[in-house]
Amino acid sequence: MSNEIKVSIRNLYKIFGTNPKAMMEHVRSGVGKPELLEKYGHVLGLQDINVDIREGEITVIMGLSGSGKSTLIRHLNRLIDPTAGEVIVNGEDVLAYSESRLAELRQNTMSMVFQKFALFPHQTVLANAGMSRRVRGESSEIADTEGQKWLERVGLKGYGGHYPGQLSGGMQQRVGIARALSSDSEIMLMDEAFSALDPLIRTDMQDLLLELQRELRKTIIFITHDLDEALKLADHLVILKDGAVIQQGEPQEILLNPNDDYIIDFISDINRARVLRVRSIMEVTNAPGVNVAGDVSPMQNLESVIAMSEGDTNLNYRVMEDGTQVGLLHMRDLVKALVPVEAADPARRAASAA
Amino acid sequence: MATYDGLIGALGLEEWCGGGKTDGPMTMAELLARANGTSAPAGSPDPATPLMQTPFPSLDALNKSCSAIPRSRDMTEAVEQGFLAIKDPLKVVLDPVTQPLSYMLDWALAGFEAVPWFIMIPLLVAITWFATKKIGVTLFVLASFCFMAFINYYDEAIQTLSIIFVCTIIAVLLGVPIGIAMSRSNILQRAVIPILDMLQTLPTFVYLVPLIFLFSVTESKLYGIAIILYAIVPVIRLTDLGIRLVDKDVIEAADAFGMSSRQKLWGVQVPLALPNIMAGINQTIMMSLAMVVIASLVSAPGLGVKVLAGIRNLELGVGLVAGFCIVLLAVLLDRSTKAALGRIDTSAR
Structure with missing residues (x-):
């Protein structure tokens, strides 16, 4: 949690239309997205985005289609230029970069994985995987050894001589990941990287990413519209709606304390027992509890605790981390935490019943 | 009154x-x-x-x-005078610029004719085999040339082939860079497309009129220019189109990894546009074959001369047989370039 800030987005605005600069005035004076479109014919893509992305964490930006998440990620390596605001990477303002400095940033500091894979269909898988090295002007020997190394790492050993068109979607995206990893960049941008894959393959890929991340500790910015995926991967979750950030923070925190109706609707359908972890609902104490049935770890999800207790809500569990007690888990709290926010709030329950 | x-x-x-x-x-x-x-x-x-x-x-x-x-006649007279007036300064520029074309056409003609048939036919068959790797097309090329040689139309066919050879190479050398430039600039594209439309819709005979005034009819560049102007259009169009049709996602990936525009052009855009460019080259060959027949009106040698003789002297048989040979040439050029194109397509996948 105390990692250094790697990428910082400050007051970022993006307006699409014929004269976006002139529209900034209206937006700053409080004109909203629908009004801007109706009165001035401009689309407000992003408004006042402020996000800090910490080193070595997976920051997930989640939103539905049209919320501006793909636009936002393209601002980080300037595939799209903002209308106003700052993007600071490693303490430098990317927007002030020259063409050549920008190319350097894209070659060395940031790599990207795409929703539609975007591999080069005319090159072999191995050439694709080592592409980032060749772009930098490194020898094809280095490109091939690096490419080979990362292909093996993502589980594609022996496929180097194939063409991307001969592989399945999941395998193509593995090549996409190998291509991004072989550039050895500190920051990885993943634009809905797993959205085009079917659910089982998607889960595999998420596990692969988490496994790689445990080892590599890259700074990853991950875009998705899938809440389960976001909760699984995120260290820091940013929720985007209509081009604005409506809540950001630790995923467990957002789940337990959503601050917006939109988010409440969003999280009402998820399996809370699987997502919530012991540490989020435990009572922080080192007092020995009564009726303690056993020990659990703070990172365990509630599902496993329920299974352990066999449904008995009178039990308490000791939460142990590295051999010392960090808290107590009361099964009653656990059951309460499983109730979605909408149903838990009497006022909301009345509103939805009416 | x-x-x-x-x-x-x-x-x-x-x-x-x-x-x-x-x-x-x-x-x-x-x-x-x-x-x-x-x-x-x-x-x-x-x-x-x-x-x-x-x-x-x-x-x-x-x-x-x-x-x-002025009357209409005075007007056409004035146009003619105007053209004649700029003809001489224009010649000063155009003559030296286009002179190499004459040399190339003459050399190619002399070269193709100097090679005896028993080397030329196996050579053409071998080229077809290496380009297409298809037995059917290769046998067809062999049979066609043997047939034309057997009926004594071999010399004309080879002359026609040599003209097409030179004109296609020049059309591709000029057309592909023009197409690439067009794909990179919308302004240039908007300026060039009307010219291409004009070149394509202009009746073939109309090309010859100003060229006859500009150059002497005995010079081979006269028909060379007419053929190139007519045949260059598809290769320009399809190069431009091919590059513009390259998947936007792939281009974005190239950008995201920091490729320079040169790396992007030669590493991504041109290779991915190659099937379209090759289709353009195929069309260019076909169109130069169409024009080389008409160009026999202005002294282009080859099968067109025989067709022309058939019309002028009412030698129905000569005209028909020469026409058939042209069809044969067209079919074998089309089949062998398409088969070569197909090979490029599959290796790209």
């Missing part, structure tokens, strides 16, 4: 018109009218023109009322 007298009078232009006297040469219509004795004696009032026969206020009709307005 004439239909538009009233109009000239209303505009107060009689003075400028100079009284309606015509001193230019008589037109054929006027001459005929006089010979038939139907023209009214000067000065006598004209019978009023019936409403349904009111002529369009054209140059000729207005000239009847006002001699200061």
Whole structure:
């Protein structure tokens, strides 16, 4: 949690239309997205985005289609230029970069994985995987050894001589990941990287990413519209709606304390027992509890605790981390935490019943 | 006196018109009218023109009322004079620039003719085999050339082939870079497309008219230029289109990994556009074959000369057989380039 800030987005605005600069005035004076479109014919893509992305964490930006998440990620390596605001990477303002400095940033500091894979269909898988090295002007020997190394790492050993068109979607995206990893960049941008894959393959890929991340500790910015995926991967979750950030923070925190109706609707359908972890609902104490049935770890999800207790809500569990007690888990709290926010709030329950 | 007298009078232009006297040469219509004795004696009032026969206020009709307005014939005369006036300065520039084309066509012709048939035919068959790796096409090429040699049309066929060879190479060397430039600039594309449209819609004979004035008919670059202008269009169009059709996602990936525009062009755009570019080259070959027949009107050697002889001397058989040989040549060129193209396509996947 105390990692250094790697990428910082400050007051970022993006307006699409014929004269976006002139529209900034209206937006700053409080004109909203629908009004801007109706009165001035401009689309407000992003408004006042402020996000800090910490080193070595997976920051997930989640939103539905049209919320501006793909636009936002393209601002980080300037595939799209903002209308106003700052993007600071490693303490430098990317927007002030020259063409050549920008190319350097894209070659060395940031790599990207795409929703539609975007591999080069005319090159072999191995050439694709080592592409980032060749772009930098490194020898094809280095490109091939690096490419080979990362292909093996993502589980594609022996496929180097194939063409991307001969592989399945999941395998193509593995090549996409190998291509991004072989550039050895500190920051990885993943634009809905797993959205085009079917659910089982998607889960595999998420596990692969988490496994790689445990080892590599890259700074990853991950875009998705899938809440389960976001909760699984995120260290820091940013929720985007209509081009604005409506809540950001630790995923467990957002789940337990959503601050917006939109988010409440969003999280009402998820399996809370699987997502919530012991540490989020435990009572922080080192007092020995009564009726303690056993020990659990703070990172365990509630599902496993329920299974352990066999449904008995009178039990308490000791939460142990590295051999010392960090808290107590009361099964009653656990059951309460499983109730979605909408149903838990009497006022909301009345509103939805009416 | 004439239909538009009233109009000239209303505009107060009689003075400028100079009284309606015509001193230019008589037109054929006027001459005929006089010979038939139907023209009214000067000065006598004209019978009023019936409403349904009111002529369009054209140059000729207005000239009847006002001699200061030129007749249509004067206008074409002026165009001709204007063209002749710029011809000499234009020649000073164009002649040296296009001279290499003459040399290339002549050398290629001499070279193709100098190689004896028993080397040339196996050579063409071998090239076809290495380009296509298809037995059917290769055998077809072999059979076609043997057939043409057997009926004594081999020399003409080889002459036609040599012209197509040179013109296609030049058309591709010029057309591909133009197409690439067009794909990178919308302004250039907007400027070039009308020119391409014009080149494509202009009847083939019209190409020859200004060229005959510019260059001597005995020079081979005359037909070379006509063929290249006609045949260059598809390769330009399809290069431009091919590069523009390259998947936007792939281009974005190239950008995201920091490729320079040169790396992007040669590493991504051109390779991915290659199937389209090759289709353009195939069309260019076909169109230069079409034009090389017409170009025999301006001394291009080859099968076209035989066809022309068939028309001029009413030698039906010669014309038909030469025509058949042209069809044969067209089919074998088309099949072998398409088969070569197919090979490029599969290796890209």
